Amino acid sequence: MTEPTRGTRAAMPLHWKIAIGFVVGLGLGLFVHYGIGADAEWVQALTRYATTPFSQLFLSLIFMLIVPLLFSALVVGVSEMGDIGALGRIGWRTLAWTILLSGLAVLLGLVMVNLFKPGAGVDPALAQQLLTEGAERAQAIVRDSTQQPKGMDMLLSIVPQNVIGAASNNANILALMFFALMFGVGLVLTQTPQTAVLKRGIEGLFEISMTLIGLVIRLAPYAVFCFMFNLAVLFGWDLLLRLGQFVLVVVGALVIHMVVTYSLALRLVAGWSPLAFFRGVQEAMLMAFSTASSNATLPTALRVADDNLKLPKKVSRFVLTIGATANQNGTALFEGVTVIFLAQFFNVDLSLGQQVMVMLVCILGGIGTAGVPSGSLPVVALICAMVGVPPEGIGLVLGVNHFLDMCRTTVNVAGDLGIAALVSRGESDSGPDIAAA
Template identity: 75%
Template sequence: MTATARRPWPMPWKMGLGFGLGLVLGLLVHLTAGADAAWVQAFTNWVTTPASRLFLNLIFMLIVPLLFSALVMGIAEMGDIRALGRIGWKTLAYTVVLSSIAVLLGLVLVNLLEPGAGVDPALAQQLLVQNADRSREIVASVDSQPRGMDMLLSIVPSNVVDAASSNASILALMFFAVMFGVGMVMTADAKVATLKRGIEGIFEISMTLIGLVIRLAPYAVFCFMFNLAAIFGFDLLLRLGAYVGVVVLALALHMFGTYSIAVRMVGRSPLKFFRDIQEAAVMAFSTASSNATLPTALRVADQMGLPQKVSRFVLTVGATANQNGTALFEGVTVIFLAQFFGVDLTLGQQFMVMLVCILGGIGTAGVPSGSLPVVALICAMVGVDPIGIGLILGVNHFLDMCRTTLNVSGDLTLATLVAHREMDDVPGEKPVAAPV
């Protein structure tokens, strides 16, 4: 009788183990030694922080070739401009609807529960002083952000190489990739066949390399969680518990309520859907970056049986343009700060906050803490002191992890919605699986 080979642990389990060990050990260190202990600072500064940054740098190193090749191939595989228009308009429509629901849900909860009214003024002043430098840095960056017509013009890059080198210009790179894909579709197949195979090769090489990097994910997750728990513990979460609770509650209601209804409407079981996307969700929570999670989301979409012409387009665009969690967070944070500073916002002003949050969710860079300059900008628009953003900086990273999980889950929900009815037009594609 031959012994059966042991099956390797699934990646979500490995990442879950790294998450749990990092959190538990970090809390033990925080409770026993404290964040100010010399060996704790040395360990986080020289071991866990460099290891986690190395992992993110490896992912970001491959994001540009992956994003460009995935978007170009997704458009090229549509075969004609009409298919691109149909999928593009469906993507935009679902994005606006889901983002609107997210922001409206957040605004309703923050107005009902009023977390800003319960913050201790003395504690708040202490938090503002502690985070004064970082707050001023964020507020100063608002002036360098393009607005109005300049923001629209910045989407069209004058230098695509410069756009590829900057996370802030990721929309410009995506615009170039879309135009490049459209050009391939409109050009005779015989003339672009070799180039198409080359770009597909870039995509496959990027996915292969990212597959190697992803093997480091459980160790990186351990480092992320150890740093968060060892340095902050649960102290900051408890001190701003009402605000954190409202944000997390709104994110959870949107994720397990709105998304469940959405996928049920196109014939998928919500339970199976959330089981299928768990690897991408854990990666999103750990890295707090939609861009860093894009490779995992693309692989998960393939495992779910979504057509590649849809998933490659929707997920690459969605990593920047479909950020429901970011839009919700921005809305709740602005109203929270208004409540704390005693600024009474009218329904018209809150409606304006909602619109800007929806647009901010579409244009925010998919990198950690990419939404903070947008929050500062909206605060200035409605008469709230942007420096007040220092109140939430201590808990921002935890909330960034939570809202990125919603962002990535929303991207996969969006891909599922757009893929509905599209599979019938794709030779060899199977229809969306029936509920299990």
């Protein structure tokens, strides 16, 4: 029997590589921002021709594979349930937990923003400067918000007239998921040798997608370095400190919701150890924080659910693919806090009824928001217009939005995995090895 070669070491886990890239990129970016300055020619050339293109290339590679991954994962997840009864049970439980946790998130955010009133303490000179600097982008966001479907049109848009068109547009990913859901139902109802072959083919598509994404994910530590370097070089800590009250209210509410609400639900309902759960999902949370995209984090979340949490695949593939777009607790919380923050800044007194309407629309907005960076801003502008708050005020928070986007995406992804764990209780193979108290 051959002995293992001496001196060989196990490869460093990916999440540690990502963490190193995160810390090094952030530290180097802050050093350049405060020690050299973002206006230096070589710094601008580095971000324009190296770090920004590489980070965009990484996201493009992920998004290129998201459509086949979403479609195949959802179809396989539905077809593996074996009967419509199981689909209905898991589907309704997923929907119930999504609405409940989103509602609690928005309620927590509204309580905190009304308690601390961050919009009343913004320096007028700083606000005018930020509004002027972000005027062009804010106008584009407002124009985009007017093109968003509303009311009944929003519900009807979930059913696509053209599946290919829906698949080509990340903003209409719900329509693609609806088609995949119906396709999976068709596979369950049509038990023939031909559909069995088709199912194996779609399973092969899922495996190929995961393999290709696994190759792309190897670039994640370098992409995370570029993300954090760009963020730190351009913004430093200045703007976060100058809008400190708003940032603290958003981040504080997100932390409370993730640490307290999720932990109580996992412990009381599913019998999970919160510490073990968060330890198991740390890689997905770090990827979510770095990319600020639920869709880009979906492959990592699927792998974490299988390898670390040991959840039933039929549940995790269904809940996580749906949740990448339809379960965004952190986004709903951010939208509610931002709307009330802008109302406070512009001295718009919102009644209790209007704030309840904001809460309900934010829950729907969290479900319908695209799982891409800054996908919630048009929804915020839309809600502002609904309650009489100037939507152009969105320019006030553009400078800190990317950091807050990273934070709320982390809560979104943790919520997806948390709901998958909650729904898995009572399903086959749902007893996770690491969930013992």
